[in-house]
Amino acid sequence: MPDSNRQQFQEELRGLEVSALGGLELVAGSLDRALETVQERDIELASMVIADDDRIDGRYLEVHQGILSLLALQAPVAGDLRVVAALLHVIKHVERMGDQCVNMAKMVPLAGHDPPKDEELLQNIGRMGELARSLVIQSGQAFERRDVGLAVDLVRQDDEIDRLNKACFRRALEIGDDPDEREWAMHMMLIARCLERIGDNCVDIGEQTAFVVTGLFREFEDASHPELAPQPPGA
Amino acid sequence: MSVAEAGVTRKAVERTTRGQQVRELGFRAALLFSLSFGFLALAVLLIDVILDGASLISYDFLTRFPSQIFPERSGISSALQGTLYLMVLTAVFIVPVGLATAVYLEEYADRERWWNQLVEVNIQNLAAVPSIVYGILGLTFIVRGALDLGAVLLAGALTLGLLVLPVVIVVAREAIRAVPSSIREGSMALGATQWQTIWKQTLPGALPGIATGVILALSRAIGETAPLILVGAIAFVPFNPDPNPAEGQYSAIPITILSSVSNPDRDVQALASGAIIVLLAILLVMNAGAVYLRNRYEQKW
Amino acid sequence: MQENVTQDPEERQRDASASGAPAVPSTRDGQVQTQALEAKGQKATGERKPIFGLEKVGVAYGGVPAVREVDFPIYQHQITALIGPSGCGKSTLIRCLNRMNDLIPAAKVTGKVNYHGEDLYGSDVDPVQVRKRIGMVFQKPNPFPKSIYDNIAFGPRVLGQKGDMDEIVESALRRGALWDEVKDRLKTNAFGMSGGQQQRLCIARALATDPDVILMDEPCSALDPISTGRIEDLMLELRENYSIVIVTHNMQQAARVSNMTAFFTVELDEDEKHRTGRVVEYDDTEKIFTNPSDDRTEAYVTGKVG
Numbered sequence: 001m002p003d004s005n006r007q008q009f010q011e012e013l014r015g016l017e018v019s020a021l022g023g024l025e026l027v028a029g030s031l032d033r034a035l036e037t038v039q040e041r042d043i044e045l046a047s048m049v050i051a052d053d054d055r056i057d058g059r060y061l062e063v064h065q066g067i068l069s070l071l072a073l074q075a076p077v078a079g080d081l082r083v084v085a086a087l088l089h090v091i092k093h094v095e096r097m098g099d100q101c102v103n104m105a106k107m108v109p110l111a112g113h114d115p116p117k118d119e120e121l122l123q124n125i126g127r128m129g130e131l132a133r134s135l136v137i138q139s140g141q142a143f144e145r146r147d148v149g150l151a152v153d154l155v156r157q158d159d160e161i162d163r164l165n166k167a168c169f170r171r172a173l174e175i176g177d178d179p180d181e182r183e184w185a186m187h188m189m190l191i192a193r194c195l196e197r198i199g200d201n202c203v204d205i206g207e208q209t210a211f212v213v214t215g216l217f218r219e220f221e222d223a224s225h226p227e228l229a230p231q232p233p234g235a
Numbered sequence: 236m237s238v239a240e241a242g243v244t245r246k247a248v249e250r251t252t253r254g255q256q257v258r259e260l261g262f263r264a265a266l267l268f269s270l271s272f273g274f275l276a277l278a279v280l281l282i283d284v285i286l287d288g289a290s291l292i293s294y295d296f297l298t299r300f301p302s303q304i305f306p307e308r309s310g311i312s313s314a315l316q317g318t319l320y321l322m323v324l325t326a327v328f329i330v331p332v333g334l335a336t337a338v339y340l341e342e343y344a345d346r347e348r349w350w351n352q353l354v355e356v357n358i359q360n361l362a363a364v365p366s367i368v369y370g371i372l373g374l375t376f377i378v379r380g381a382l383d384l385g386a387v388l389l390a391g392a393l394t395l396g397l398l399v400l401p402v403v404i405v406v407a408r409e410a411i412r413a414v415p416s417s418i419r420e421g422s423m424a425l426g427a428t429q430w431q432t433i434w435k436q437t438l439p440g441a442l443p444g445i446a447t448g449v450i451l452a453l454s455r456a457i458g459e460t461a462p463l464i465l466v467g468a469i470a471f472v473p474f475n476p477d478p479n480p481a482e483g484q485y486s487a488i489p490i491t492i493l494s495s496v497s498n499p500d501r502d503v504q505a506l507a508s509g510a511i512i513v514l515l516a517i518l519l520v521m522n523a524g525a526v527y528l529r530n531r532y533e534q535k536w
Numbered sequence: 537m538q539e540n541v542t543q544d545p546e547e548r549q550r551d552a553s554a555s556g557a558p559a560v561p562s563t564r565d566g567q568v569q570t571q572a573l574e575a576k577g578q579k580a581t582g583e584r585k586p587i588f589g590l591e592k593v594g595v596a597y598g599g600v601p602a603v604r605e606v607d608f609p610i611y612q613h614q615i616t617a618l619i620g621p622s623g624c625g626k627s628t629l630i631r632c633l634n635r636m637n638d639l640i641p642a643a644k645v646t647g648k649v650n651y652h653g654e655d656l657y658g659s660d661v662d663p664v665q666v667r668k669r670i671g672m673v674f675q676k677p678n679p680f681p682k683s684i685y686d687n688i689a690f691g692p693r694v695l696g697q698k699g700d701m702d703e704i705v706e707s708a709l710r711r712g713a714l715w716d717e718v719k720d721r722l723k724t725n726a727f728g729m730s731g732g733q734q735q736r737l738c739i740a741r742a743l744a745t746d747p748d749v750i751l752m753d754e755p756c757s758a759l760d761p762i763s764t765g766r767i768e769d770l771m772l773e774l775r776e777n778y779s780i781v782i783v784t785h786n787m788q789q790a791a792r793v794s795n796m797t798a799f800f801t802v803e804l805d806e807d808e809k810h811r812t813g814r815v816v817e818y819d820d821t822e823k824i825f826t827n828p829s830d831d832r833t834e835a836y837v838t839g840k841v842g
Contacts, residue, residue: 424672424674
């Protein structure tokens with residue numbers, strides 16, 4: 001009967017969405033541990049983060065396969081189709097963010113057991129980490145609730161991460177004169193860069209949210225078309 | 236008794252009971268009995284006729300005129316030719332008239348109108364009217380009255396035509412109705428007018444059915460006696476019918492049979508059997524033709 | 537740019553404010569859309585020419601309205617699909633386009649049907665000529681019980697078309713993608729063909745009268761998937777030279793072949809007595825199937841309703 005078939009389809013679709021957004025939870029966890037690794041310079045924790053990425057990769061494959069199956073068997077259209085297409089993007093971003101966490105964790109053994117060299121740089125990175133985590137959770141919420149306002153708001157926090165990233169760059173240059181500190185600073189820069197990438201991925205998830213709701217795909221912030229930047233919704 | 240009855244297992248398919256089988260057999264036997272009843276009666280009649288009249292059939296029989304003086308030299312030439320000529324004229328009359336009526340009723344008439352509904356109902360009734368009433372009709376309006384043709388072959392053909400016309404109309408309508416509307420729609424969608432569609436699609440498609448119907452109607456007409464008597468077909472005509480159907484007297488085989496049978500002379504009575512055989516032979520050929528036409532050209536939509 | 541028939545002002549507002557972006561699509565969006573459409577053989581909006589103009593068209597059978605207030609243009613050299621649940625009047629409407637509703641005494645057509653700017657139901661218009669220029673293919677293939685040759689030749693013959701009949705027949709069969717299969721057995725009865733071939737024969741038969749438009753009322757619903765595919769291929773070929781309007785129950789088919797789609801729904805009248813069909817949305821097929829403007833359209837195409 002068409003009813004129960006359609007119901008089953010809707011349930012499957014919802015299941016895929018829950019799975020994909022659940023991946024964001026996994027990423028948040030990975031991020032927490034990666035940041036802790038940076039702060040504590042815990043090599044064991046670092047290898048845990050690296051190993052745990054398998055879970056995120058597994059989630060990616062699962063969702064990807066589920067989407068293929070849905071497309072082949074159910075031929076979704078209109079709103080359903082947009083959700084399916086968006087989920088493909090979302091899970092890809094989840095997987096990328098997982099990789100970024102791994103990259104961060106990999107930095108630690110290289111940085112060695114030496115105490116952190118610069119408080120300011122560390123603080124910036126900590127702040128970036130907080131923002132990134134908040135972005136990860138918020139992007140998931142925005143998608144789940146189909147809240148475009150919340151999605152657009154991600155840009156604001158990402159801008160802050162970008163600002164902090166630039167600040168880290170300047171600071172790294174400053175302390176880079178000292179050869180000891182230079183290497184450590186380079187590693188910190190790379191970590192900052194990972195966090196900045198995580199921020200961008202979350203904004204992309206926000207764009208997918210807007211796409212699902214409006215049917216139009218528009219980049220929230222495009223370097224070549226700054227005039228298209230959306231205004232946050234008025235009060 | 237069986238494992239099934241013990242309730243241990245159930246058979247996958249229920250078997251028929253004894254009672255059911257007996258009932259089935261009994262039903263078939265009853266049907267066969269009814270069939271054989273009619274069959275037997277017909278067989279007895281046929282055998283009797285053939286035994287009586289088979290010896291008479293010869294070329295001479297078919298080409299000689301009836302003779303009251305020399306019954307052993309009698310023939311049914313005039314009656315045979317009369318019957319055949321009647322059939323031809325009847326066909327010429329009923330085919331166009333019947334077809335035209337059927338086409339009008341099926342293709343043009345608005346079913347909602349009361350006069351069309353009246354025609355509908357009455358055509359069925361007309362087929363059930365006794366043939367002698369048609370004889371009276373023919374006598375009153377065709378032989379005398381409005382047409383005033385006299386007791387000629389044409390009058391006989393027209394009367395017989397009127398008699399079987401309802402049958403032709405009904406059969407033709409069935410045949411036309413059997414042509415699916417998808418054919419009509421397809422034709423009209425290509426730009427054909429209604430008349431073009433009827434002439435080029437509907438009628439050709441209905442033709443086998445119509446032909447079969449006409450033959451069956453004629454085979455009914457061929458055996459009608461009462462109307463022919465009333466419109467003046469004569470039993471004893473020592474000449475072949477005039478080529479002009481509006482002139483001269485005529486005879487027909489059923490008339491011959493009737494008069495021969497009621498004649499006291501045994502030799503004349505024997506003529507009847509011969510005539511019956513000839514009539515049956517003609518009927519057989521006509522019906523076989525109808526069956527052949529139906530099987531060969533029947534349109535399976 | 538888009539032809540939304542009954543979009544509420546509220547819905548338009550939702551579209552505009554939701555993205556937080558300007559409601560007017562940017563030129564970049566427009567360019568991308570145009571490219572996508574052209575890839576599908578659709579002209580950009582400005583280049584499409586209407587061939588039919590439907591103005592508040594309605595059809596009633598014996599006083600009971602079957603479909604009403606149909607108001608949209610149909611474009612040349614496009615395939616326009618009419619979709620919707622059973623009883624929404626799509627077949628009734630398509631039969632207005634070649635005056636086949638004239639054959640039903642109880643049917644009455646209101647409103648105006650313009651064809652190349654002229655009123656199709658004008659008093660001096662000959663329905664026979666209308667059907668010469670606007671051909672029709674039916675749901676169940678209906679070849680005549682004649683030879684393949686005579687089937688194709690029927691239309692030209694009754695219309696008194698001049699020219700070499702052999703050439704006319706061959707040309708029609710070629711355009712109908714059937715010539716190679718039947719050229720050696722033109723005199724055999726059409727009933728001997730398979731269902732898919734019979735339907736292609738019916739299409740070729742309609743092409744023989746040299747029409748402008750081909751109307752198709754669920755042409756593939758009685759056919760197997762392979763035959764369906766071949767007929768869809770044929771439709772796409774024919775689009776070059778003809779305009780096609782197709783009624784279909786199969787949404788994937790509408791999505792695959794059509795350029796424009798009109799979604800019909802069936803509603804209870806104000807007086808609560810009759811169910812009447814009307815058009816809810818008429819737009820580029822791509823839009824209907826990726827981002828329809830009306831919730832009813834969304835519900836239907838995603839299978840939640842109907």
